[in-house]
Amino acid sequence: MNRIDQTFARLRELGETALIPFVTVGDPDVGSTVEIIKQLEQSGADLVELGVPYSDPLADGPVIQRASERALKNNITMLDCIETAAQARQAGVQLPFILFTYFNPVLQFGIERFFELIRTKEISGLIIPDLPIEEDAEVRELAEASGIYLIPLVAPTSKDRIKRIASQAKGFVYCVSSLGVTGVRSDFHAGIDEFLATVREACDVPIAVGFGISSREHVERFSALCDGVVVGSAIVRQIEDALPLLGDGSKRETGLGQIGDFVKQLKG
Numbered sequence: 001m002n003r004i005d006q007t008f009a010r011l012r013e014l015g016e017t018a019l020i021p022f023v024t025v026g027d028p029d030v031g032s033t034v035e036i037i038k039q040l041e042q043s044g045a046d047l048v049e050l051g052v053p054y055s056d057p058l059a060d061g062p063v064i065q066r067a068s069e070r071a072l073k074n075n076i077t078m079l080d081c082i083e084t085a086a087q088a089r090q091a092g093v094q095l096p097f098i099l100f101t102y103f104n105p106v107l108q109f110g111i112e113r114f115f116e117l118i119r120t121k122e123i124s125g126l127i128i129p130d131l132p133i134e135e136d137a138e139v140r141e142l143a144e145a146s147g148i149y150l151i152p153l154v155a156p157t158s159k160d161r162i163k164r165i166a167s168q169a170k171g172f173v174y175c176v177s178s179l180g181v182t183g184v185r186s187d188f189h190a191g192i193d194e195f196l197a198t199v200r201e202a203c204d205v206p207i208a209v210g211f212g213i214s215s216r217e218h219v220e221r222f223s224a225l226c227d228g229v230v231v232g233s234a235i236v237r238q239i240e241d242a243l244p245l246l247g248d249g250s251k252r253e254t255g256l257g258q259i260g261d262f263v264k265q266l267k268g
């Protein structure tokens with residue numbers, strides 16, 4: 001059974017909502033990312049999205065764009081990102097790893113070669129936000145053959161595509177809470193509750209909501225409607241604020257602790 005299924009089944013038993021952080025791999029470096037993933041797990045994260053930095057992150061707001069720039073400055077490669085999952089598992093992290101990448105880096109790496117690699121490196125799920133269901137046949141086939149869940153995104157504008165997307169979904173469906181790019185926001189799409197209810201209705205798999213979630217109140221608000229919440233920018237911002245500490249050996253634990261405290265209060 002895929003770790004993603006196991007995790008959602010366990011949380012359903014406990015009546016808990018999955019907390020799914022997103023972090024950019026290599027921000028500020030691979031070693032720090034492994035430490036941060038360990039801290040996320042210790043602080044209550046249930047799954048983790050490992051973002052492959054990309055030079056043209058069209059759906060990302062400024063916080064994640066800056067994280068990508070920092071990681072790319074360190075020449076982080078797709079290989080590094082995939083190895084990070086294996087290193088975190090070797091370090092004892094049990095979380096399901098969801099590799100998050102735009103499609104271009106996969107194309108550049110070579111689709112076949114990409115799946116040959118990730119199938120052996122502890123990756124349980126894959127999110128490619130700019131690969132619509134209408135064009136994902138080859139990737140979907142390779143993912144299924146690799147036992148890796150291709151997790152689709154649906155947005156409030158997805159309307160009549162929701163049923164089709166939901167019917168093929170594995171792992172969970174990622175519901176984008178608002179139009180526009182990632183980033184902390186105080187309000188969500190006007191019809192968000194109806195949208196989530198529609199997706200819930202169409203899905204046999206769990207649903208998680210992301211975009212703009214940054215507080216315990218947000219998590220509670222969506223816990224009634226979803227099985228999981230994704231938090232990216234707010235956590236990446238904590239990493240950004242902790243960079244000076246993460247870069248100073250004697251203060252590294254303090255920096256990791258700061259990130260952990262933020263995540264703990266989200267989990268509640």
Ligand SMILES: O=P(O)(O)OC[C@@H](O)[C@@H](O)c1c[nH]c2ccccc12
Nearest residue numbers: 022059129182183211212231232233
């Ligand atoms: O950053 P936010 O607003 O918390 O949203 C999650 C988001 O970061 C993460 O899931 C993500 C990062 N880049 C993306 C691009 C498209 C969709 C989703 C994403």
